[in-house]
Amino acid sequence: MVIEPRETVSVWRAGLAPVWAILASLVICAVLISWAGASIPTAYSLLFKGAFGSAFAINETLTRSIPLILTGLAVSVAFRAKFYNIGAEGQLYAGALAATFFGTGLVTLPPALMVPFLVIMGALAGGALLIVPVLLKTHLKVDEVVTTLLLNFVVLLVVSYLIEGPWKDPASLGWPQAASIIDEGVLPPLLAKGRLHFGLIIALFMAVIIWLMMRFTVQGYEIRAVGHNARAAEFSGINVNRTVIMTAMISGGLAGIAGVSETAGLKGYLTLDLSPGFGYTGIAVAMLAQLNPLAVVPAAIFLSAVYVGADAMSRAVNIPTYIADVLVGVSILAVLCSVMLSQYRIRWRA
């Protein structure tokens, strides 16, 4: 077997790579579904219906895609500069902590100011959490994968301490949760029915902003140059360390906004199960989108649909919901393979 680079990679081939990958992963998971004793067409049609089959389903899928868009953007930006931020989960909770700290009575502003205020505070908190890891990387060459990953657990423990202790809501009947966000700070719902909230607008807006930044601004240019070839970037006069630090702040900020959106938009208060791993799934979103900020939106909606649809499917045909995790995992692997195959060809030879 010989792997050779293709001379030309057509846009068609590169663009369709994720689509082929998703189809391939559906085929692979079909094997598992039939193994679990369910009919494959029934299971997949239930999965589809669960995600898109009704107004309620679409509403749920979009609601769940909001944190995934934001963490997906966070990871895309960071990975573009080859800053491997695995800590979006922790930064999300940092944002949620900021929203809870400022949004439960400490500050009261009219809604038109309160919401942006909480978003900005959440972004600052998310970015602040990355200050130590990024400085360790730029100044002491400490691997950011390790530091950002481990910080996730630290932040979760801090959250756990706060909502079991000093921040515990006396009105919560003993449940470990913080006080509710005041009405002025709650992200308004978008539709009369369902849980969809203003966070979607924020997430879509950020996707467009990040795309514009990466494509048309000096900062985006510098992030891309540093990510592709830091030595050449340095030669041309780009301050590599400063660029990596700026990238980390943007990345942490986006994940922090996801935390604000979940706290002030969806739940209304901080709990320890605010995020079922949105920060980690954000990595999957970014990979699926091939780090393109606009492609993050459909990628997040796809993964959200898989999770929401799998919930519905597992209830109906009695397959464990873990099938969703398998489907997501397989589709990431398939995307990586298909991206490679769009740039290399395999020749079979004796």
Place this chain on the structure above:
Amino acid sequence: MSNPPVLEFRGVTKRFGTLTANDDVSLTLQQGEVLALLGENGAGKTTLMNILFGHYQADEGEILVDGEVLTSGSTQAAINAGIGMVHQHFTLADNLSVLENITLGTESLWSWRHDQARSRKKLAAMISDYGLVVDPDAMVSELSVGERQRVEILKALYRDARILILDEPTAVLTPQEAERLFATLKSITAKGLAIIFISHKLHEILAVSDRIAVLRRGAIVGTLETAASRREQLAEMMVGRTVTRPKLSAIEPGRLVLEMRDVSTSGTGATELKEIDLALRQHEIVGVAGVAGNGQGTLADILSGLRRDFSGTIELNGQKLAAGNPRAIVASGVGRIPEDRHARGVVADMDIWENLISEDIRSDEICRAGFIINGAGARARAEKQIQQFDVRCKGPDAETKLLSGGNMQKLILARALSNTPSFILANQPVRGLDEGAIAYVQQQLLEARKRGAAILLISEDLDELMTLTDRIAVMSHGTLSSALPTGERSIAEIGLMMAGHGDQGDAKLGSLANGH
């Protein structure tokens, strides 16, 4: 030579997609001879040797060793057949001794202790047989480049190689070390081994080989007896047409452009600068000769704005150099051609127009409102630069990684020379280019000189320095000799100075002349 060949290529063809890297190559190698494989970069020399050594599989054709077909695609088969390769970039472990490096991988994993006494005896015999003097117990990290190369050769011989392949072996040697290598090769062939010597340097090939095979665009264009071949003829066969490299015309130097006084960097390694003095005037090309790793990189980094931790003064046109700030240095009239196109020169994954704005992206011309890139303006300028510097590409939006080496270098020239710099730092500007591109780059440098630029040309190729510079200084262990007019020192003298046997007195004299 009526004996059967020890090695024979029969119709070897290798394609990469639409590119034919080797086209129906047939060659024979006789016992006891040095066969030179001559060709430009990209002519297919390395591909052919990689096929022989099992790194690639040929699409067509076969290779015979002693009349038997060699299993293709297997490095182990090649080693077992007695083929040894000395790579251009050494493959030695720095933290092991010479003996350990040489025996590495030759002993069975299943034996409990290594039989040092036997391998030591075998190595000692080889060292005395071939005159490859090196201390078996020295750490590789402590060896000079020439010694490391000897270890590489010993490594191949230790594995009982009878056919030795040397890929551009002189690229890292001083002229004297190269002479010594040639003598070693003669003693090796006298013992009945055969050698393939890969190079694009004509004078070496004429000095060392018995026969010469010339490769052009993947195909053998001719095989000649060395005794019966002439330099011009070989050059023409290699390039496919007569190529004349540009020559220097006499111009009176103008006012002082760059002056370095007493520049040192801290540290003690060979790459740290030690009290460097240098002055360049308008209309002047000053060459820096030296073996790689003797401080040229540090000097280039300082003048490019990548390092600010040095003592001493550097003035450009009477102003203090904006040390440590590449963009300010470029803005003050410096054009920079970096040593490594791929690592430093371009971001290969970005578009051509994006690479052309990398040095002045924050200037008013390119940057709007402080942060928005003027894409239309940048593309229009790129279009002009592509035209002016004859960069062969689909346009400003083409990906930079698709450019050939020569065109990539033209892109770097376009970026460095477009705003008529008063000082040009050219670090190995023609390394790895084909003849056409070499002539183009050199022509551009000469035109810049004519226009009034001062140029510092760092090169390991003495022939290039001899024809292209007004003055030459020699770098060794971080010191720089005085820059004497080209021709005042012979190549042999420069070679001695490169090896560190330089005239310290001469260097002091130079600094006195520079105003101390």
